[in-house]
Amino acid sequence: MEKRITLHIVDGNMRSRAEQARTAFALGHHAEVYDDLDELLAHPPKSGVLVVRQRTLDQSLSDLLDRLGEYGIWLPVIVCAPEPLLERVVQAIKQGALDYLQLPLEANQLSRSLSTVMREARSHSAARRRLIHARGKVASLSRREREVLEWLSEGSSNKLIARELAISPRTVEIHRANMMTKLGAGHAAEAVRMWIEARLEHSITLPDLTIEEARRDFAGERDRHERMAALRRLAKQA
Template sequence: MEQRITIHIVGGNSRSRAEQSRLILSMGHHAEVYSDLVELIDRPPRSGVIIASEELLENGVDALLDELANAGIWTPLVAAKADPGVEEVVAAIQAGALDYLQLPLTTTELRRMIAHVDSDAGRHAEARRRLIDARSRIETLSRREREVLDWLSEGCSNKAIARNLEISPRTVEIHRANMMDKLGANHPADAVRLRIEASFRDAAPAADGDADGAKVAGGAG
């Protein structure tokens, strides 16, 4: 027997959202409707699954998941669109979507998705929660602390990291200690695990990175 779940509907026009809601309710599940992403973020869901469609998918599922992550929302995401292409579906799943539905929704399609939610949503939500937590911790690191973490993840010793970054081993120790403290890591393996869970891409160093790195390096000599 299917477990009753809450499905959060966002994106598309009011008629589409109403049709999805009626179908969900007719199948014995609960529907929450949001006019746009701003309203969803203002009332962040903590359980169930999100069905996102139309304008929310214009920049890609990966961009939408990043917005949700930045808002601390790890509820599993299902993309929905009329006649999605195979490449779109593959890209969405690879980006982290739980499923991809074709609009307008049918009983068969919704039942398939709910079965997927029953089997995988808990694990998927936990993975998303860990990713968001890891990213939020890593974003607190300065540029130099991130570099130390990157080299540490490659299995480098403090001396090897010092050579690669052209700084002293003592400076590496200071950056490493600061990095471990910010991440709440008790062991280097914990720090490396967080980096892997975050799938971190160093696209934008922290604002205080250069100054922070210069200050610590200067103090360590």
């Protein structure tokens, strides 16, 4: 039996979010509903799947993920809309959505999506949590400590860093030692890894499909689910 999942449904349309919740309950899952993102973020959930209607994203999806990240939270996101437009699907997927569905949600459509999303979320969540952890650590550094770390990530020696920052090598050593302590890094390579992870953006895994093939798939599909699948493939190639 499929694991019971809590869906956090964000939709300003009361009827629409009620329909989505009923679909989730019919599949044996649980649903929490929110009128907007402010209501969601007032008490951010720590587990489950976000199902967010496109028009509630007054800011970008990456902004929402960053705001959740401030609480040390990452959740898989499904974006939905009554009429998915290619440019919106492209934007959502590139900003971190794991799927994009058409409203109203159909039970089979949602079930297939959740199976895919939960499978992909295992790898995405590990990477995202590393990013959140690294950004939190790097944010604790002073401006000078970040500069030392940035030069260190370029392979620069203490003497070269001192020359570039117009400070003494001894001062570089002090900043470097403080930086390592704040990061909790045991060696320079670990500090550099955290710097790289902190600067990563949301990413997607591109399928082995050319954009021409994806466009043909989308144009040729008549089944609603298959058309949406083709649209998502096309979005990931755009």
